[in-house]
Amino acid sequence: MRIEAQNITRIFGSTRAVDAASFTIDRPMMIGIIGSSGAGKSTLLRMLNRLTDASDGQLLVDGRDVLALRGGEKRSWQSDCAMIFQQFNLVGRLDVVSNVLHGLLNKRGTLSTLFNIWSRADIDRAIAILDRLGIAEQATKRAEALSGGQQQRVAIARALMQDPKIILADEPIASLDPMNAQVVMDTLRAIHDEDGRTVICNLHTLDTARRYCDRVIGMRKGRIVFDGTPEQLTTGVARDIYGAGVDFSETATSTAIGGDTGGDREYAEQMLTD
Numbered sequence: 001m002r003i004e005a006q007n008i009t010r011i012f013g014s015t016r017a018v019d020a021a022s023f024t025i026d027r028p029m030m031i032g033i034i035g036s037s038g039a040g041k042s043t044l045l046r047m048l049n050r051l052t053d054a055s056d057g058q059l060l061v062d063g064r065d066v067l068a069l070r071g072g073e074k075r076s077w078q079s080d081c082a083m084i085f086q087q088f089n090l091v092g093r094l095d096v097v098s099n100v101l102h103g104l105l106n107k108r109g110t111l112s113t114l115f116n117i118w119s120r121a122d123i124d125r126a127i128a129i130l131d132r133l134g135i136a137e138q139a140t141k142r143a144e145a146l147s148g149g150q151q152q153r154v155a156i157a158r159a160l161m162q163d164p165k166i167i168l169a170d171e172p173i174a175s176l177d178p179m180n181a182q183v184v185m186d187t188l189r190a191i192h193d194e195d196g197r198t199v200i201c202n203l204h205t206l207d208t209a210r211r212y213c214d215r216v217i218g219m220r221k222g223r224i225v226f227d228g229t230p231e232q233l234t235t236g237v238a239r240d241i242y243g244a245g246v247d248f249s250e251t252a253t254s255t256a257i258g259g260d261t262g263g264d265r266e267y268a269e270q271m272l273t274d
């Protein structure tokens with residue numbers, strides 16, 4: 001699958017939330033989008049998935065502009081690029097398996113979804129996905145009874161139920177403690193490595209992007225100001241993305257993930273003392 005974003009733009013009133021964003025993804029990869037609050041990360045992701053309409057530009061997927069799709073074709077594209085949110089967006093009073101089965105919403109009639117009529121095969125697949133993510137034993141619990149990290153894994157399971165080619169994750173770990181954040185990022189990385197799905201993650205923290213992603217896209221004031229490998233993301237470049245000063249230091253150090261992050265910590269400390 002070749003994805004080519006050409007000058008994607010979204011204007012809200014006088015704000016150019018995303019300003020002529022262009023990039024190409026020509027093979028499955030894990031991409032992190034970083035930038036300060038308000039840089040346009042969420043808007044960019046939501047345009048890719050068609051949750052937000054673009055004001056201008058094209059998103060060519062194997063040559064077809066998915067920004068122009070309507071009706072069933074638009075829904076089909078949306079099921080090809082599943083979305084994960086910071087606040088999980090589960091139905092709290094429903095059990096975990098039902099939440100996962102809701103991933104099929106785009107692929108089947110609303111009525112059968114409304115009445116919770118699922119085939120045995122669908123239920124078995126949902127449980128197999130939960131098992132893969134290490135939370136099968138939670139299958140019959142109400143979603144709201146789970147911890148944040150478990151809920152995010154249920155949201156990932158729901159996304160996988162769609163069998164998407166792309167997973168878009170909008171700040172997937174911003175509400176989680178460092179341990180759960182690590183589990184969720186490990187899960188997303190494994191989905192990329194094992195399934196060959198492209199994962200695009202909006203991330204608040206530079207260290208997470210550097211640790212997990214093959215490619216980092218940096219946004220500032222709606223524009224893509226960096227697009228390269230974690231190695232190319234030097235101190236100077238990071239400063240340009242975040243803007244020098246207090247804001248950058250906070251972003252770099254906020255939700256540092258545990259484990260082997262010595263290098264990242266060192267990097268953050270260096271940023272603080274610079």
Ligand SMILES: Nc1ncnc2c1ncn2[C@@H]1O[C@H](COP(=O)(O)OP(=O)(O)OP(=O)(O)O)[C@@H](O)[C@H]1O
Nearest residue numbers: 012015016017035036037038039040041042043044
């Ligand atoms: N629905 C909307 N109506 C008006 N302005 C909006 C809307 N959505 C986003 N914006 C504006 O567009 C700009 C980019 O917002 P966006 O949420 O995409 O940034 P972000 O990088 O994801 O920020 P954060 O990290 O805080 O989520 C901001 O100035 C924001 O106020």
